[in-house]
Structures are given as structure tokens and as C-alpha cells.
Amino acid sequence: MAVTAYVAVGGNLGDRRAYLDRALAALRARPGVAVTRVSSVYETAPVGGPPGQGPYLNAVAQIETDLSPDDLLGVFLDIEQQLDRVRAERDGPRTIDLDLLFYGDAVRADARLTLPHPRLHERLFVLQPLAEIAPGVVHPVLKRTAADLLADRLGLRPAGPSPGRELTGLRALVTGSTSGIGRAIALELAAGGADVLIHGRRFPDAAEETAAGVRLAGGRSTVLMADLRDRDQCLKLADQAWAAWGGLDVLANSAGADTLTGEAATWPFERKLAELLAVDVTATTLLARDLGRRMKSAGGGVILNMGWDQADTGMEGDSGELFAAAKGAVMAFSKSLAMSLAPEVRVHCLAPGWIQTAWGRGASAAWQERVLRETPLRRWGTPEDVAAAARWLASPAARYLTGQVVRVNGGAVR
Numbered sequence: 001m002a003v004t005a006y007v008a009v010g011g012n013l014g015d016r017r018a019y020l021d022r023a024l025a026a027l028r029a030r031p032g033v034a035v036t037r038v039s040s041v042y043e044t045a046p047v048g049g050p051p052g053q054g055p056y057l058n059a060v061a062q063i064e065t066d067l068s069p070d071d072l073l074g075v076f077l078d079i080e081q082q083l084d085r086v087r088a089e090r091d092g093p094r095t096i097d098l099d100l101l102f103y104g105d106a107v108r109a110d111a112r113l114t115l116p117h118p119r120l121h122e123r124l125f126v127l128q129p130l131a132e133i134a135p136g137v138v139h140p141v142l143k144r145t146a147a148d149l150l151a152d153r154l155g156l157r158p159a160g161p162s163p164g165r166e167l168t169g170l171r172a173l174v175t176g177s178t179s180g181i182g183r184a185i186a187l188e189l190a191a192g193g194a195d196v197l198i199h200g201r202r203f204p205d206a207a208e209e210t211a212a213g214v215r216l217a218g219g220r221s222t223v224l225m226a227d228l229r230d231r232d233q234c235l236k237l238a239d240q241a242w243a244a245w246g247g248l249d250v251l252a253n254s255a256g257a258d259t260l261t262g263e264a265a266t267w268p269f270e271r272k273l274a275e276l277l278a279v280d281v282t283a284t285t286l287l288a289r290d291l292g293r294r295m296k297s298a299g300g301g302v303i304l305n306m307g308w309d310q311a312d313t314g315m316e317g318d319s320g321e322l323f324a325a326a327k328g329a330v331m332a333f334s335k336s337l338a339m340s341l342a343p344e345v346r347v348h349c350l351a352p353g354w355i356q357t358a359w360g361r362g363a364s365a366a367w368q369e370r371v372l373r374e375t376p377l378r379r380w381g382t383p384e385d386v387a388a389a390a391r392w393l394a395s396p397a398a399r400y401l402t403g404q405v406v407r408v409n410g411g412a413v414r
């Protein structure tokens with residue numbers, strides 16, 4: 001799913017809540033659209049339109065989509081029609097209205113579509129729900145965040161971090177954040193208000209792209225490149241990360257060797273094992289020990305390592321054995337490190353299950369079927385699912401947890 005977009009949903013005719021819920025359900029059911037966040041539902045006084053019309057219900061949804069803006073608009077019109085929308089007068093009462101607020105940072109104005117939505121910054125019924133779910137999203141023309149636009153419109157602004165920006169002021173390093181789970185964690189920590197250092201090995205352009213995403217969410221970001229198979233580069237990365245902003249509050253060790261796709265898939269077992277041990281185990285251990293000690297001396301921090309849910313339960317085949325050896329070690333190490341670094345630093349290990357990364361997208365029909373069969377929540381996990389757990393573990397809300405292995409696996413118990 002390539003682009004993050006925001007959709008305003010509202011209506012003031014008939015069973016308003018049912019129409020709103022049905023509109024969201026219809027969006028969710030569309031191929032190429034994943035609804036990733038939905039605001040509270042607000043009852044709002046009508047703005048404009050004929051006198052005497054009833055109050056609206058309004059909400060905003062965040063989606064990830066592969067569809068073009070035009071196709072998305074087509075989907076909206078389709079859903080509106082399906083839900084009894086009749087177009088009579090301008091700003092007249094309606095069962096449901098779907099408006100595209102932002103499509104990434106696209107800017108456009110023609111007969112069919114205006115992006116960003118031309119009136120969004122004037123309207124509380126849009127800004128309030130938008131700022132609730134995406135306070136840091138930046139209006140690509142006005143160059144202001146949703147939280148700022150709302151504050152302007154209200155004539156008041158929070159003096160401290162808002163509830164949706166619980167990581168404000170935290171400095172994070174996310175290793176392996178050029179793609180997949182690491183990238184999703186970097187962007188999610190940024191959405192929570194954190195500054196995020198991006199790390200990659202081979203793709204500086206992809207690293208810069210993630211960094212741009214962090215800045216779009218309102219955070220600071222810098223790229224650090226390092227080959228974590230090399231001990232000296234690990235320790236240098238730790239030094240650079242600590243020096244960048246004068247300390248670090250969150251370390252997410254999500255760099256892992258990919259031995260499933262590309263040329264590495266053809267390597268013999270022992271070479272794959274060496275690669276996994278070097279990157280997933282040794283680099284994680286060195287970085288977590290080095291930066292963990294510094295965090296402890298500085299008085300606080302959170303370390304998140306990356307395990308694998310089936311390391312505990314077992315999985316047949318070469319890949320099962322390889323990942324179990326590497327990720328089982330990371331899970332066990334994390335618990336011991338949590339003991340060493342308590343009480344100042346909290347240490348956790350995320351243990352993702354079937355997450356649809358590059359390998360998962362290309363997996364055979366038999367694998368697709370197996371994943372659904374073994375997962376009670378009946379779908380592949382997404383990098384964003386893992387990132388949501390990471391954000392929470394990094395937040396003050398998780399203050400009384402340490403040494404946990406958190407299985408982000410759709411409930412799979414096998």
C-alpha cells in the first residue's frame with residue numbers, strides 16, 4: 001500500500017450512525033484500500049447550506065491505498081450512491097458525504113478534484129477529528145500540521161504535548177528502517193511525536209525517504225548508514241546516534257538479515273546462519289548493550305528488539321530452524337538485558353507472526369492458506385500492526401512493563 005490518505009465522512013439524514021458505519025465498512029471492503037485509523041464520531045452543527053437542517057455526524061479515517069486519487073474519488077462516489085446519496089442543492093442535507101482531505105502530499109486543482117480539500121483548514125468538523133488521529137500530518141500547501149490548523153481555528157493551543165503526541169521530546173534510533181517493519185516503526189514513533197534517526201545499510205535513497213516521512217510528521221530526522229555485520233560499524237553507529245541529539249530515549253533494533261528473498265535465498269544453510277547470527281543476534285546485542293548502558297546512566301530509555309513468535313513453538317524446515325536459532329537468542333537476551341538495565345531502562349522484544357513483507361506478498365497459494373488457517377484474526381499482519389505495538393511499548397503508558405516478549409501475531413497459538 002503506497003500512499004497514506006485521509007477521508008472525511010459525514011452526514012445528517014436518516015440513521016446517521018448507521019450510514020457512517022456502513023461507509024467505513026464499504027471502504028474497508030475495497031481492494032487496494034486499508035483503513036488504518038478512525039477518529040471518534042463527532043456531532044456537529046451544520047456549516048452553510050439551507051436553514052433548518054439537522055446536525056451532522058462527522059469523522060475522519062486514515063487509509064493506506066494503492067489506488068490513484070481519481071480511482072479513490074470514484075470509489076467514494078460509488079459508496080455515496082450505494083448509501084442513498086441524492087445530490088440536490090449545494091451543502092444540502094445528505095445521508096453521507098466522503099471527501100478526500102489529503103492524498104500523501106499531493107497538490108492539485110482541476111474540475112474533478114482539489115487536493116488538499118480546499119476548505120478543510122476552515123472547518124472544525126474536519127480539523128478536530130483529523131487532529132485526533134493525525135496531529136502531526138502536514139498540510140502540503142499551508143505547511144502547518146493538523147494540530148496547528150486546529151489550534152488556529154479554535155484560538156487556543158495546548159501548552160504541552162497533546163494526548164495524540166505521547167512521544168513528544170523522545171529521541172529514537174530505528175535500525176533497518178529503510179523498509180518493512182523498521183520503516184513502519186520509524187514513521188509510527190514520529191506520528192507519536194518522536195524525533196527518529198533512520199538507519200540503513202545499502203539504500204541511502206530509501207533511508208532518506210523514510211527520514212522525509214518522519215519530518216512530514218513534524219519530527220527531526222537524520223540518516224545514518226552502517227553495515228551491522230561489522231562490529232566496528234555497530235559501535236560507530238551507537239556513537240553517532242548518541243551524539244546526534246545529545247542522547248537517545250528509544251532504540252528499536254529492527255535490522256535483520258533477509259535470507260528469504262533475492263540472492264541470499266540461494267545461499268547454503270551455514271552462510272544464512274552466519275548472516276542471521278551476525279545481524280540479528282550480534283548487532284542487536286552490541287547496540288542494545290552499548291546504548292542501553294548510556295541510557296541507564298542518563299536515567300531512562302526503552303529498547304525494543306525483534307524476535308519471532310514461532311521461535312517458541314517451533315516450525316519445520318530450514319527457515320524455521322534458522323529463525324529459531326537467531327530470534328530465540330534475541331528473545332532470551334532481551335529478558336536478561338531487562339534485568340541488567342532495570343529500573344531506569346525498559347527492554348522488550350516484539351515477536352511478530354506472519355507479517356506480510358516482501359516475502360509474504362510473493363508467497364504461494366498454499367502459504368497464503370496456511371497463514372489464514374493458523375491465525376485466529378484471519379489475516380496477515382502488517383508492518384503497521386507491529387509498529388502500533390512498538391509505539392505503545394515506547395510510550396509512558398507502558399511504564400510498568402519490562403522484559404516482555406510481545407507476540408504480535410493475530411493470536412496464533414501453534
Ligand code: A4P
Binds near residue numbers: 100113125
Ligand atoms: N471534489 C473536488 N475535490 C474533492 C475532494 N478533495 N474530495 C469534487 C471530494 N470531492 C472533491 O462534491 C462535489 C464534487 O467535488 C465531487 O463530485 C468531486 O468531483 P459533492 O460531495 O457532490 O458536494 P458537496 O459535498 O456538497 O460539496 P463539498 O465541496 O464536498 O462540500 P463540503 O465542503 O464537503 O461541505 N456541516 C457539518 N457540520 N458537517 C459536514 O460534514 N458538510 C458540508 C458539505 C457542509 N456543511 C457541513 C458538512
Ligand code: MG
Binds near residue numbers: 097099
Ligand atoms: Mg463532498
